[in-house]
Structure formats: structure tokens, C-alpha cells
Amino acid sequence: MTLCLTLKALQIDRAGTPLVRLSATVTPGEVLTVMGPSGSGKSTLLAALIGALPPGFAQSGEVFLNGRNITDLPTPQRRIGLLFQDDVLFPHLSVAQNLGFGLRPGGSRTERQDRIAEALDRMGLAGFGPRDPASLSGGQRARVALARTLLSEPLALLLDEPFSRLDQTLRAQIRDLVFAEARSLPVILVTHDPEDARAAGGPVVNPL
DSSP, X not given: OOOSEEEEEEEEEETTEEEEEEEEEEOTTOEEEEEOOXXXXXXXXXXXXXXXXXXXXXXXXXXXXXXXXXXXXXXXXXXXXXXXXSOOOOXXXXXXXXXXXXXXXXXXXXXXXXXXXXXXXXXXXXXXXTSOGGGSOHHHHHHHHXXXXXXXXXXXXXXXXXXXXXXXXXXXXXXXXXXXXXXTSOEEXXXXXXXXXXXXXXXXXXXX
């Protein structure tokens, strides 16, 4: 099995006009950065990769993950994680319940609780399980969102400008944490910030 995320002549059109045109192969531990201004199709690319392309867009080409053609698979079967610009935590759930939402089905209640506790510990948030997400700082919320995504056991990770709402110091810390935790996965980062691209250390391409 080839451990990589491959975009083969992937093209996304809107009203007959090409918005994204990209061929690339991303290997585990590599970050492919897609740079461009707002409205250039970066988030639309990620939506296509997870199988959630909005109405009004047309897609051609193929997407392969670890040698499997996932182009026409529904989102849950693709095994691709996505971190958004906002942390998208559920306000009516505790931190632990938010993480539990990310867990794949299976395992006993104790096993699932242990995995949640281990994830919090890895993020430097041991004991935060009962907390209300509203009581967390921006950095803590970002760590919870990352932990929830990783608990879903993705085979690739997409980053939709997840650092853009953080201040400069916190941005660098969370960015380093994300790249370190995702070092066994192929990663695609979309951003308009050159510093994000430099920190990612991988190839940089335009969406079109």
C-alpha cells in the first residue's frame, strides 16, 4: 500500500470557469501548502477532498488515499481529518464529550474514556475533561479541536487556516504542535500567510 494522498489532475470549476487545478502527491510527514488570497478556491479545494463540494461547483480528476480511489466515496468513508479556522467545539458538550464525538465507533466505555484522557494529556490539558469549552482560552480550544480531529484516526489531515485567529506567539506554538502531532500523516495546509508556509517546510503551490 502506498502511504500518500494523491491529487490526480484535480480540477474544480464554477460556472464553467476553472477555480482550482492541481496535481500533487503528499507523503506522510510532508505538508503541501496551497497559498492564495481569499476567494481563490483554497477552502473549496478542501471541501472537494472531503467529499463536501458545495452546489454550483463541478469537479473532475481523481483523489487517491493510500492507493485507494476515494473520489466518489461519502465523507465518513474517506478518513480525512479537517481543522477549520474556527475550533467548532460544541458549546453544549464538555471538553471530554467534544473529544468523544471524534472517536471512531467501537471499544468499551472505559477504553474510550482512557483514550480521551490520553489525548488531553498529550495536548497538555490533563484534567480538563469536565470543563465547559467556553471557559477555555483560544490556545486551549485549538488544542481540543486538534485532539478531537486526531481521535478520529484520519489517514490524512487538511488544515483550513486553523492558525489565523491566534495571536503571533500562540500561533507559532499551536502551528508547531499541529505539525508535530501530524508527522505520520500527509497534510495539506491552505493559507495566505507566508510564515505558515515557511513553518510547514514543504512545497508551496497555487490553487490554479
